Amino acid sequence: MDSDAKERKYITPRGSRTWEYLIMFNCSIMSLCVGAIIGWDSPSIIQLMASDSPISVTVSNVSTLVSMVPVGHILGPIINQLIVDRIGRKKAILFSGISSVICWGLIVIATNIWVLYVARFMGGLCLGQFMCVLTMYIGEIASPSTRGAGGAASTIMFNLGILVMFIVAPYLSISTTATIWLAVSAGFTIAFCFMPESPYYLAMTGKTDKAEMAMEKLRGKMDVSEELQVIAESMSDEKQQRKTGGIRKLLTARASRRAFIIINLITITHHVGGFFVLIAYGQLLFKSAQLQMISNHTANIMIGVVQVVSATITIFLVDKLGRKPLILFSGLIAAASNLAIGVFFYAKDYLNADVSAYTTALLIAAMLLVFAFNCGLLPMQMIMMSEMFATEVKALATCLLATTSGCFGVIATKTYILVVDTWNYGHSVPYLAFFVIVTVCTVLILRLSPETKGKTFVQIQKELND
Numbered sequence: 001m002d003s004d005a006k007e008r009k010y011i012t013p014r015g016s017r018t019w020e021y022l023i024m025f026n027c028s029i030m031s032l033c034v035g036a037i038i039g040w041d042s043p044s045i046i047q048l049m050a051s052d053s054p055i056s057v058t059v060s061n062v063s064t065l066v067s068m069v070p071v072g073h074i075l076g077p078i079i080n081q082l083i084v085d086r087i088g089r090k091k092a093i094l095f096s097g098i099s100s101v102i103c104w105g106l107i108v109i110a111t112n113i114w115v116l117y118v119a120r121f122m123g124g125l126c127l128g129q130f131m132c133v134l135t136m137y138i139g140e141i142a143s144p145s146t147r148g149a150g151g152a153a154s155t156i157m158f159n160l161g162i163l164v165m166f167i168v169a170p171y172l173s174i175s176t177t178a179t180i181w182l183a184v185s186a187g188f189t190i191a192f193c194f195m196p197e198s199p200y201y202l203a204m205t206g207k208t209d210k211a212e213m214a215m216e217k218l219r220g221k222m223d224v225s226e227e228l229q230v231i232a233e234s235m236s237d238e239k240q241q242r243k244t245g246g247i248r249k250l251l252t253a254r255a256s257r258r259a260f261i262i263i264n265l266i267t268i269t270h271h272v273g274g275f276f277v278l279i280a281y282g283q284l285l286f287k288s289a290q291l292q293m294i295s296n297h298t299a300n301i302m303i304g305v306v307q308v309v310s311a312t313i314t315i316f317l318v319d320k321l322g323r324k325p326l327i328l329f330s331g332l333i334a335a336a337s338n339l340a341i342g343v344f345f346y347a348k349d350y351l352n353a354d355v356s357a358y359t360t361a362l363l364i365a366a367m368l369l370v371f372a373f374n375c376g377l378l379p380m381q382m383i384m385m386s387e388m389f390a391t392e393v394k395a396l397a398t399c400l401l402a403t404t405s406g407c408f409g410v411i412a413t414k415t416y417i418l419v420v421d422t423w424n425y426g427h428s429v430p431y432l433a434f435f436v437i438v439t440v441c442t443v444l445i446l447r448l449s450p451e452t453k454g455k456t457f458v459q460i461q462k463e464l465n466d
Contacts, residue, residue, distance in 0.1 A: 016220025020142055023195050024150040027134060029188045030093070031154040033100050034130055035161020036181050037123040041066050041280040042300055043169035046287065054174070061113050063417040066280050068117050069124035070409025076128015077402035081395065089137040089198040092129065097189035099126035104185055107178035128402060140198040141218055152315045159311045162279065163304035170297045203231050250393045255464035259388035262449050263401055265441045266381045269331070271408035273441065274338045274434035275373040277416050278303070278366060285366070285427060289344070291359045299363050306367045310374035318379055322453045324446060330376020331442025335435050337369035342431035349426035387452045387460055
């Protein structure tokens with residue numbers, strides 16, 4: 001069989017989506033690993049703070065350790081912005097896979113807190129880069145009929161990774177858990193070496209023959225001339241847009257500036273509104289609450305289940321309901337949940353009240369908090385970024401927003417445990433603060449944001465300029 005025949009052996013007369021599904025499956029596995037990176041904190045810090053921990057840590061060590069993922073997350077999008085058009089989408093994803101391998105590998109061999117710091121930093125780097133390049137790669141290789149499925153699968157697997165970590169980690173040692181995820185990350189990285197590069201990137205770098213071969217492979221058919229023509233036209237448009245885009249337009253054009261403020265407000269609620277703090281420190285919270293009916297481990301698993309179920313349901317609801325109603329619902333429930341958690345711990349820690357009869361209410365409030373965020377404020381970040389930003393500023397805006405997200409994450413994760421433990425204010429102070437922040441941000445988002453459901457980009461830009 002000659003080389004040309006080998007390249008086209010996957011071609012069928014009617015076309016095939018086999019390679020698209022293989023790519024989406026591989027990317028979903030990596031999303032699972034990234035979810036595990038996020039889910040590692042909650043069960044693992046309990047093990048590290050135990051008297052029989054193999055690695056001696058202080059409260060300050062723990063807060064720094066949790067904040068290392070957001071620190072890495074800050075740099076991930078910046079690196080992605082620098083390399084994705086130089087080395088390609090495929091190699092950028094492979095880079096994130098290697099970062100994941102290093103993360104889990106270092107945890108396996110860690111004997112002191114400094115190795116764990118580096119490991120979690122690499123995990124944050126993986127998170128920041130993979131989540132940015134994934135949407136770009138899937139958008140460029142997937143056909144319109146499968147693009148939504150690819151994004152949905154990655155979202156579900158990301159949340160499933162968190163849940164799996166919540167379930168498995170408490171029963172295994174830290175090094176054993178990391179060994180499992182090291183094997184999964186290495187498997188993804190090796191398998192992804194055999195996936196095709198984005199035809200868009202190949203065409204952009206002048207490799208038109210390879211772009212055609214990649215497109216034929218992805219679509220499973222010979223005639224891909226129409227799609228190649230679309231790529232050529234989009235590249236021409238992008239060159240023109242790059243001349244008119246940039247940081248100046250993002251900050252001076254009213255529509256872009258307003259969109260940037262809106263999405264930053266949404267990002268603030270994620271990190272300084274209770275959600276990611278609960279995911280990171282949930283088991284510690286439940287341990288402090290002294291749950292009566294179930295263990296703090298089981299409670300944490302319930303949080304993970306709610307995370308998966310609510311995120312999955314939202315995928316199917318988000319285009320049926322308006323953006324603003326979902327934000328209103330999400331903000332109200334999240335604020336009320338934060339208030340309930342704050343009041344519970346205020347009564348327990350400051351009033352010395354017997355709250356043992358209300359621990360179930362605390363668990364319900366925590367579950368509602370996760371449910372509320374997944375039904376509105378979490379998915380709205382990506383949706384509104386895609387709807388509100390003009391093409392010429394979208395890449396820059398995405399990079400800046402991912403970086404600011406990491407900064408808010410560092411502030412929240414580092415400060416939370418200092419307030420709770422080191423300064424001995426307990427859990428009530430941060431959760432009452434989260435209540436205020438979510439309430440204020442929700443009001444501002446609803447005030448500033450137009451309803452974007454069912455509207456064209458031109459209509460959205462007109463309303464943002466009003």
